[in-house]
Amino acid sequence: MPVSIIRPIDIWFAEQIFPHEQRFHAAALRISGSRDEAEELVQEAFARLFELEGWAAIEDPRAYVVRMLRHIAIERLRRRRIVDFRQFADTDHLTLADDAPDQHRIAAGRERLRRASDLIAKLPERCRTVFVRRRIQGESSQEIARDLGISQSTYEKRLARAVELLSRSWQGDEDALPAAAGPANTSRRSGSR
Amino acid sequence: MSIFNEKQRRKRRIAREAATWLARHDSGTIDEERFHAWRGATPEHAIAFARALAVWREAQSKADADTYHLLQSRFTRRRAAAAIGGMGMAGLLTAGAFTSRAYAWDSSHSGVGECKRLILPDGSRAMLNTDSEMQWRFSDDERSLWIVRGEVGLELVRGIPARIHGLDRMASLSHGRFNVRLEGAAMDVTVLSGKASAAPVSAPVVMPGQPALIPIVIASPSEGLLLSAVAPSVRKASPQHLAATIAWQQGEIVFDNEPLQTAVREYNRYLAGKIVIADPDLTGIPVGGRFTSTDPADFLSALELGLGVRATPSNGGYVLTR
Incomplete structure (x- = not known):
């Protein structure tokens, strides 16, 4: 893949920020107490990060984002008239609570790989075929399209759909890649809120 | 709703x-x-x-x-360095070109595990990685840098093209950010911003207004310029590779599914007490993670937790076994 349109900050986000996205949502939820607001907090933190000039110098991006979430939440709380002090108290523990030691990175990396494979396995078959052949097996797009007897544009649509579904499920969208129906999944919360 | x-x-x-x-x-x-x-x-x-x-x-x-062993991108540099390791003689023959550098050079070096920041005479910045040495000479019409050993990060301000030498190789750098590393008989220039260009050392000097006889190879951002005994080559640097390349500037070392052997070799650059792999079965295990470059404790404990590899202290270093 050529890298021309991909900026260093995109790479940094992909590498340092998005792997922790679910953790950020959990942290934001602990601060705000509402799913909607938590999502806004995370979105706001990401948007501010994109604006930040010194992003490359951030030593521990994960901890930094958690601190940002806290700051943004406090800013918002201050704008309100009635402040619930329990929320302040809770936010004090966030940085510490979220600081898992780094030596678990290898194990965590394995866990992430497993998660990535699980999600890919759940993709609809047509999208999965295209995605796996392109991204995992490294075949060229022309090769894949020709072999499947589909047009370049259909190929691109399937590939895009795969990336879209994976992105949405990273974001916590449970409808994106629902677990396959089966007895093992009956206990799983199904999209309700 | x-x-x-x-x-x-x-x-x-x-x-x-x-x-x-x-x-x-x-x-x-x-x-x-x-x-x-x-x-x-x-x-x-x-x-x-x-x-x-x-x-x-x-x-x-x-x-x-x-x-991982089938994918070439991440390992191209090391493979290339290993492949040309035996070609040192060819390099030596052309080394005479720059022996006149022995006057008015400033220099600085870093010890093992040390990282050093420098401000160059024109306000450009340099950072020496572990066990590195650089010399430089700046004047109104010259910006010359000589990497004697190791690895240097450069942030060059605007000005005349800077010439960077390493071993007998030479590249020309615009303003921008670069990472320059000597490895084996090769100089590897990674471009983060700006341009790096190279002509073979034996190329005739290009006079203004005259075409160069040997095509000049140019590397742009997110590309690496590898100068070895063979013709200079440009390759795309993957985003992972870029991030891992400059991680040392934050005092970190990044492995992205590298074989344990490679990871240990990288780590040893920073350590006075080296890590030794005692069990040959371990050498190919892929490892990943981000660690503090000067302190292997986390790395070693990650190996133990994640892979069941034991690190036993020995002679100031560590021996890895199952």
Whole structure:
């Protein structure tokens, strides 16, 4: 893949920020107490990060984002008239609570790989075929399209759909890649809120 | 409820658009101008695109874990360095070209595990990685740098092209950010911003207004310029590779599914007490993670926790066994 349109900050986000996205949502939820607001907090933190000039110098991006979430939440709380002090108290523990030691990175990396494979396995078959052949097996797009007897544009649509579904499920969208129906999944919360 | 649905729909639409741009980008059918307009329209777009990229790259790391030895990109540099290691003689023959450097050079060096920042005479910055040495000479019409050993990060201000020498290799650098590393008989210049160009050392001096006899090789951002005993070559540096390349400037060392042997060799550059792999079965195990470069404690405990590899202290260093 050529890298021309991909900026260093995109790479940094992909590498340092998005792997922790679910953790950020959990942290934001602990601060705000509402799913909607938590999502806004995370979105706001990401948007501010994109604006930040010194992003490359951030030593521990994960901890930094958690601190940002806290700051943004406090800013918002201050704008309100009635402040619930329990929320302040809770936010004090966030940085510490979220600081898992780094030596678990290898194990965590394995866990992430497993998660990535699980999600890919759940993709609809047509999208999965295209995605796996392109991204995992490294075949060229022309090769894949020709072999499947589909047009370049259909190929691109399937590939895009795969990336879209994976992105949405990273974001916590449970409808994106629902677990396959089966007895093992009956206990799983199904999209309700 | 309808507000929620509205939000949800918007989120999905943006995720779909971001994925579409990425797919087109990968297929080479992207209209860059329209993409930039889309990405610049709102931060949500930029975020969604970076997320799509993260998904894309995550799948790659899975591919690497599956077949890391088949994928060439990350290991090209080391392979190349190993391949030309035996060609030292060819290099020595051309080394005479720069022996006249022995006057008015300033120099600085770093010890093992040390990292040193320098401000050069024109305000450019340099950072020496572990066990490195650099010399430089600056004047109104010259910006010359000589990497004697190790690895240096450079942030060059605007000015005349800087000439960087390493072993008997030479590259010309514009203003910008670069990482220069000597490895084996090769000098590897990674371009973060700006341009690096090279002509073979034996090339005739190019006079203004006259065409160069030997084509000059130019590396742009996110590319690496490898100067070895063979002709200089340019290769794309993958985003992982770029990030890992400059991690040392933050005092970190990054492994992205590298064989344990490679990881240990990298780590040993920073350590006075070296790590030794006692069990040959361990050498090919892929490892990943981000660690403090000067203190292997986390790395070693990650090996133990994640892979069941034991590190036993020995002679100030460590021996790795099952």
